[in-house]
Amino acid sequence: MPVELKDIELVASEIKGQFDEFKAKNDKRFDAIESEKGALAGQVETLNGKLSDLDEYKTALEKELAGLKRPGATGVSKEVEAHKQAFTQFMRKGREEGLRELEQKALNTTVDADGGFAVPEELDRTIIELMRNDSPMRQVCNSITVSTSDYKKLVNLGGAGSGWVGEDDARPATGTPTLAQVIASMGEIYANPQATQTSLDDMFFNVEAWLNNEVSMEFAEKEGSAFLLGDGTNKPKGILAHTLALTADAVRAFGSIQNIKSGTAGNFDGDDLLSLIYGLKKGYRNGSQFMMAGTTLHKVRTLKDAQGAYLWAPGLQAGQPSSLLGYAIAENDDMPVVAADANALMFGNFMRAYTIVDRIGTRILRDPYTNKPNVGFYTTKRVGGMLTDSNAVKVLTLSV
Incomplete structure (x- = not known):
């Protein structure tokens, strides 16, 4: 059944009801006598978990509705369509006749005769789109596609006289x-999914x-972690793998990120979140958002300001995400969890801070021999990442 706007409104209404109940229980927990605290704490945790599930469900419905409204692709060339059909025959039967020539015409590029076959453009773009849906880093960071194996970018640090x-x-x-x-740290990522020849012979198997x-x-799983934590050796160098320094933008070395200490080992409060926000220059704040693990978000929902108002607010309209102090939240379970000295939260304009570099073309080598009776599809893709503006993001370190 197609998703409709009223479905999202119903979920938003349920989120509001759950959040009101969550607030009531959480407020009562703070005021309760010791004998009641245990039972209330359990109820608060259950409601907190339901809020997470409903929030994710609302976001998924919004994506599905947006996909239904998106017009279909048009203007696919005959060469691309022929390449796609020939590639499908290669996948199912291992037939390679004419595929090299069709591949060159469709991609308008030279190919490595021993490197497997390039995935057709349409299929390659679908893989990228699916990775974007699965990867929090792809959703919030800048992304470009290049035709070379490496990528470099010049950054203006200022200094022109006037x-x-x-x-x-x-x-x-x-x-x-x-x-x-700035040079992108590149690496080759691979997967080797297996299918039986029987399933490949089935015309109804997509x-x-x-x-x-x-x-x-x-x-998505491997590269998402690398974009955040990767050490740059045969893989992208992640944001949190760069040097962290307590010094401000004006005096900190280019390529190092400012971190702000919470003042308490393994804990933080609302004032620390405000320090993150206002540690970022005003010009970067438009489009900025928080990034944290799901367990950290669980904790954030219980935080209040000095007047007793909750810092987290649910998105109650279609297209309106839940927010923290007015800013969106990217939930990323590759982020460090709350612990002493952990870099548990980030805030920034990730589109300006980090760029994902995809080399055009995913390649597949069909292997019907290694794991009989299964057919392996050794799939490779070259991808990298680069910190393009180290002033566009701040890190909260949970330490004294």
Whole structure:
């Protein structure tokens, strides 16, 4: 049954009811006598979990509704369609006749004769889209596609001179701006999903959908962690793998990220969240959001300001996400959990802070021999990441 706007409104109404009950129980828990606290704490945790489930369900319904409204792709060339049909035959039967030539025409590029076959453009884009849906980092960070194996970017650090002059005064030459080169840390990610030849022979078995789901799940899990925590060795260098420093933007070295300490080992409060927000320059705040693990979000929902108002607010309209102090929240379970010295929360404009670099083309090598009677599809893709603006994100470290 197609998703309708009224379905989202019903879920939003249920979220409001659950949040009102959650607040009542949580408030009572603080005021309760010791004998009641245990029972109330359990009820609060149950309601908190229900809020998480409902919030995720509302977001999923909104994505499904947006997909139904999105117009279908048009204008697929004959070469791309022929490439897609030939590739499907390669997947099902291992037939390679003419696939190299069709691949070159469809992609308009040269190919490595020993590197497997390039996934058709339409299927490759679907894999990227599925990874975006599964990966919190792809949802919030900038993403580009390149045709080379490496990528470099020049960043202007400022320093160009300027000044005031009279109408008839000479214009002296301005200073040269300071430029820095940022290089994407690249790596090759692979997956090897297996299918039986019997299933591949079944005309009702959707081999494209199967490959999309199998590969995107594997890729999203591995690369999502790398974009956040990767050390840069044969993989992207993640945001939290960069140097953290307590110094402000004006004096901190380019490429290092400012972290703010909570003042309490393994804990934080609403004032720490405000320090994160206002530690970021005003120009970056538009489009900024929090990032944290689900267990941290669980804790955040119980926080109040000095007037007793909750800092977390549910999104009660279609298209309106839940918010923390007025900013959206990206839930990412690759983030460190609440613990002493953990970098448990980030706040920033991730589109400006970090860029994901995809090399065009996912490649597949069909292997019917290694794991008989299964057929393996050794799938590879080159991907990287780069910190493009270290001033656009702040990290909260739970330490003294």
